[in-house]
Amino acid sequence: MIYQGNAVRVERGPEGANEAIATLTFDRKDASINTLSSAVVAELGEAVAAIRAERSLEGLVIGSAKQAFIVGADITEFHGMFEQGAQQIQAMLERVHGIFNAIEDLPFPTVTAINGLALGGGCEIALTTDFRVMAESAKIGLPETQLGILPGWGGCVRLPRLIGADNAIEWIAGGTENRAEAALEMGVVDGVVPSEQLEAAALDILARARAGELDHQARRAEKQAPLLLDPIEQMMAFETAKGYVAGKAGPHYLAPLEAIRVIQKGAGESRARAQAIETTAFAKLALGEVAFNLVGLFMNDQQVKKKVSRYAKQARPVKQAAVLGAGIMGGGIAYQSASKGTPILMKDIQEEAIELGLKEARKLFTKQVERGKLSTEQMVERLTKLRPTLAYGDFGHVDMVIEAVVENPKVKAAVLAEVEDQVGEETILASNTSTISITRLASNLKRPENFCGMHFFNPVHRMPLVEVVRGEKTTDAAVATSVAYARAMGKTPVVVNDCPGFLVNRVLFPYFGGFSQLLAQGADFQRIDKVMEAFGWPMGPAYLLDVVGMDIAQHAGEVMAEGFPERMAGMAGDRGNNQGKSVIQVMVEHDRLGQKNAKGFYAYQEDRKGKPRKVTDEAAIALVEGLVKERRDFSDEEIVARMMVPLCLETVRCLEDDIVGSPAEADMALIYGIGFPPFRGGALRYIESMGVEVFVSQAERLAEELGPLYAPTEKLRQMAASGETFYTREAQDAGKAQG
Template sequence: MIYQGNAISVSRGAGGSEGRADDNVATLIFDLQGESINKLSSAVVAELEAAVKAIRAEQGLTGLMIGSAKQAFIVGADITEFHGLFDKGEQYLVDMNLRVHDIFNAIEDLPFPTVTAINGLALGGGCEVALATDFRVMAEGARLGLPETKLGIVPGWGGCVRLPRLIGADNAIEWIAGGTENKAESALTMGAVDAVVPADQLEAAALALLTRANRGELNYQARRDEKTGPLGLNAIEQMMAFETAKGYVAGKAGKHYPAPVEAIKVIQKGAGEGRARAQAIEAKTFAKLALSDVAFNLVGLFLNDQVVKKKAGKYEKQAAAINQTAVLGAGIMGGGIAYQSASKGTPILMKDIKEEAIELGLKEVRKLFTKQVERGKFTTGEMAEKLTHIRPTLSYGDFAHVDLVVEAVVENPKVKDAVLTEVEGWVDEEAILTSNTSTISITRLAENLKRPENFCGMHFFNPVHRMPLVEVIRGEKTSDAAVAATVAYARAMGKTPIVVNDCPGFLVNRVLFPYFGGFNLLLAQGADFQRVDKVMEAFGWPMGPAYLLDVVGMDIAVHAGEVMAEGFPERMKHADETAIQVMYDNDRLGQKNDKGFYAYQQDKKGKPQKVTDETAIALVERVVTSHKTFSDDDIIARMMVPLCLEAVRCLEDGIVDSPAEADMALIYGIGFPPFRGGALRYIDAMGLGEFVTLADGLAEELGALYAPTAKLRDMARSGETFYR
């Protein structure tokens, strides 16, 4: 044994199939003890440094093979350490990265050929380890990538330096700016790896490359020269490669996400430099971005996502098997649910009482599958096979074998009650019933059920195939088994389930409607709704409130608003007529009938495009009671404070268990700007004291919708935060 640590071991000899020659090959294996995956924590990096020193001191070696004993190769750096590292400041981060560069450079400079055997995911720092060796071999199912820009940073351990020199600037920009995970075949085509083989042949193929290099058949030194020298582009080629890419990527990423463009700049600045200077440029940019609010919040987002997945995983372990499901109510929503279930492999019955509704649901299913075929996600054969997982029906005849039912009929408590009590008589006593309701109390819907313990909410967001969130709502009598089964089914559908407790609007809609309340108050005081939309979109929302209401539908907004007003009258009941109500009363429902706050026209692809509508502007004038002047900051405060306060109340009321789950639900459910981290992290960033002061000032004029809770005041006084 050359070296033994907690995460890394280095031994002499590999495979044993090539005779005594293998004894001269060192094998470095990543196998982090106590973890299911390999990640490059500070401790593991320190071990790697010690392991490389031991390899350099070992006599008689003719090669190094790096591999993994786990299913993945290395998934990247230990992101749980990032916030703590970022707190240490820019110079610390620069020095840290340069130390890691020294370790990876030592691997690259070993006096014999080196190879990485990539058996699974090799992401971020794991990819950068592989790039440091002369050769790379991938298993057929493995993936390679540098996703750092998704965390608001750039690759900091050589990715921006080595990858462009291996696969060309254009390809490297696509990989790094996009943060993509790339399949083995693509990596081979690009030149990022030297061979792709079945997993059981990985080690043999890696050792064969070392043998060929030692025989002189492969020039490993030329590989190193290519990776350590300047990028071979002249001035015109550089301009074409980088300037065009920066414009395109900036347009795709948007102004709130600077990392993709900064990554291109790093590659560009280092293009004419040797290894040391190019790495210094990379290290400096990494450190600068790491100290930004965007990086802090995107790292927080990643950590919150891990919390959500871990909790869902615990429920999943307790769940009974879900082999057959059903959706009640076809149409667009039912079709979307059926498509999502079938596309992920769970057979589903799609029932309705009308043949035309069944046809509408099937039309939606076929449309969604066809789009996936056009995008190359499925073959025509795979689509045909997946379509067999959906069985339309007008009767309950096959429901005896259903494990879980999703009721997705109209948002009417009487209709839902009738449907749920009816289907309960057809399913097995152990079957789980769920309701895809956005506002109606689960406890109320359970009142007439014989087995209320087997019933919970399963709230999908529209469009089902795009929106990642599913709210799983626990009623007063809902059992843990029902929640676990529903969470497991949501996960099987590729969704992110978050368990919440029952209340009007549950979590997401309860938090969203105070935002609409702030919008109504702005319009009543003379704000231009088109300007409000532009300000909130510039703030980071995918669409402003008026546009969002048009997409949601004014009828749905009015109905949900009435539920909210009944549940929370002191802050959500409107004394005066609102702009939303005026739109509804004048049959301006939004995109569903091509007129709302905006008018809608179909573009060449058949998608609705909004245009200014003078009729809508005149209608809004009816609710104006005064004309005030608002700055952009005023608009943001008037919109964001009530939303954030309701998120605080949901946490305090126990509707949601943790800040992480609350923030992730808002990001996944209504498109809260991810780079801002969520409502509670937004309050933290502002400072609880400053937020309470801002809210109090607004509450004096606007009332209870803007009033901080007593607990929030206490937190502000004591210097507490929602996170750390």
């Protein structure tokens, strides 16, 4: 044994031919996967020093004892590192560069055996060696730009020299995970073999290098030499890429474009100078708000997944599912279940509806085939898992039923009571309702303990979130089974407690309320859309209402108004309340339902691909003008505040009311459910980035003019006064729970 640490060990090969070969193995004893924490990096430095001290060595293999190779740096350390400032960040990067350069400069050939995921720092370690061999099932990539940073341990320096600037830009700016065959074709790795042959392949490469058959010094020199590009090649490789990437990334995501600049600036430089350019750029991005929020988002996602995993341990297996209703939502749910391998019955009372649901499923499967995600044989096999029916004949063998009929409490209650008599006593029933109380729907059921909500978002195949809604009598087993089934469908489930609108719609409608009040004071809805899209939303509120459907929005708004009359009365046209008609109600009365009938705030025309394209509609503008009660000019900042404050406050209330269990779940639900701008981290992270005290002051000023929708809660005022934040409180609560 040359070196033994808690995460890194270095051993000589067995006596004989491989005795002069050292193997450096990553195997964290305190984790199920390998990550490069500061402690692991320190051990790596010690291990490399021990290798350099062994004079008789003639080769090195770097490998992993885990299923993955190395999934990257330990992201849980990032926030603490970022808070130390640019000087400390750069010092850390320089230490790592020193270690990685020492590997690259070893006086004998080196090879990395990539057995599983090699991402971020894992990929960058692999790039330090002379050769790389990869298992067929492994993936490799540099996804740092997805966290608002760039590869900072040599990825922006070594990868372009290995595969060319244009290919490196594609990998780094895109942040992709790449399969073994793509890595081989690109020249990132030197061989791809079955996993059981990986060690032998690595040793064979070293033997050939030691014998002079492979020139490791030439490979090393090429990897360290500057990129020699003439001016035209420079323009083609960098300037064209900048324009394309800037258009794809948008103005808020700076890391992909900065990564291209780093590659460009370092292309003609020595290794040391190029690494210094990379280090400076990394520190600059790391200190930005976007990187902080995206790292927080990653950790929130991990926290949500851990909670889902805990529920899954209590779940009953769902071997056969069923959905009631073959409409847009029911058909989407049936497709999603079948596409992920869980057989599902799709029941409706009309043959036409069944055919429509099947047509939608076939269309979605066909698109998968066209994109190369499925073979025709796989499509046929998965289609067989979706079985249409007009009767309850096979429902006695169903483990899970999702009701997805019309959003009407009487209809839903009747259908649920009917299906309950057709299924087994342990079958879980769930309603895909977006607003109706689960406790209310459960009141007529014989087994309310087996009933919960499963709120999918439209379109089901694209939207990642499912709200699993716990009613008053819902058991943990029912929740756990629903969570596990949602995860099996490829979704991210978040468990919430019952209330009008649950979490996402309850939070969304105050946002629409802020929109309605702006219109009443003369703001132009097209300008509001542009301002909020510039803020980061995928679509502005008027456009979003058109997509949701004005009739659906009115119904949901009435549910909100009934549940929270002090704040939400009048937002969707409460009839007969003498507050005047809302813009949503006026749109419904004029049969402007949005995209579903090609007219709402905008008119809709089909583009060349058959998708609805919005165009300005003077009739809609005239309708909105008729609702104006006063005329005011608003700055972009005022529009953002008027829209965001109600949404953020309602998120706070949901947390305080225990509708959602944690800030992480609240923020992830908004990002996955309504497209809250990811780079802003979620509503609660947005409040923190502004400063709780600043946010409360802004809300109080608006509440004086606009009423309770803008009034901060007493707990939020106390947080502002004490300097507390949502995520510091969450960390403290987690610490107490562990203690």
